Amino acid sequence: MAHTEVPNSVLRNIEKLARRFLRHKDSNSKGMHYVSWRELCLPRDMGGLGFHDLIAWKGALRARLAWTVINDPDSLLHKVVTAKYGADPWENIRRTRCSATWKIIREGADALAGILRWKVGDGRRVRILQDCWILDRRIERWPTFVNVEAVDNAHVNHLLDDNFQWNADVVEHCFGTIMAQRILNIVTTPSAGADQPELIKSCFGSSLAAVVYRDKFGPANFEFGWMHKLKLHPREKFHWWRLLRDAIPTNMWLLRRGLSGTGDCSWGCGGEENTEHCITRCSKLREVLDILGKWGFVLPFFDTLEMALDGLAILAETNRNLGALYCYAVYHVWYCGVPEMN
Known part of the structure; x- marks a missing residue:
């Protein structure tokens, strides 16, 4: 390849x-x-x-x-x-x-x-809008004001004078006062000749x-990064990854797709079996947590999914073993309750 x-x-x-x-x-x-x-x-x-x-x-x-x-x-x-x-x-x-x-x-x-930034030399190779030469982003992706008609399809050399230094009047006309000041602070290297690319990220x-x-x-935007900190076994980690994406065949998930005749919990809780129920409200899960508490492993009881996720994020920072134990309990209660679906 x-x-x-x-x-x-x-x-x-x-x-x-x-x-x-x-x-x-x-x-x-x-x-x-x-x-x-x-x-x-x-x-x-x-x-x-x-x-x-x-x-x-x-x-x-x-x-x-x-x-x-x-x-x-x-x-x-x-x-x-x-x-x-x-x-x-x-x-x-x-x-x-x-x-x-x-x-x-x-x-x-x-x-x-996408990961290159240009060091301005003579400005002939650097496109003003499409290339990265200010900080670490392209102007076409930057939420800022620019005189597009003046710089469309133009190269940076149009902003330089005969000595390959910034032409302050042209720069200010194209980008405005605030943005122009940022550009004027960029050091040009005419002695180096042509523009040179460099890696933005190490x-x-x-x-x-x-x-x-x-x-x-x-940019990374995964809000459940705490899950990686718990160092779960790959089997349990994959189960939780599916839970957090609502990608697990709970009875409510199957009912919505016409694949089940009921949405009630398989353990007979009397409640709807959805992601929140599996993580917090299932009576069998609470029974398991109560037994673990009697053995000396005092685990929290959560009433809502939001409280559970916030609590697990805190445990990932303060007591990783208890957080992992809670995740293991959720996993095993699920798989013991509906083995035919997995």
């Missing part, structure tokens, strides 16, 4: 096999699709399982090759491809015939663009491909 052209259709067929392996119980029966494949491919800190979307992962793998070419002008590969195709892999010129190597480098460069502890792939999904 990193060094050869693999058709997207082949990658999609491979993903189809992976989905079938994950969701089908055996060759004669199909499992239910509780969570979309797209969500499963989210990074773990965004609430996914960390599977790879192969199309996105292909570009991330090729970003390593593109960065090597861009960052090492003395390499033989850089000299060969730039002599034939130019030094800018982001150039919009599409050639009718080009080598597979150049196609791979271009795709890697496109994937790499790759310490991760590969470049992993950083590029992670960038495609934006």
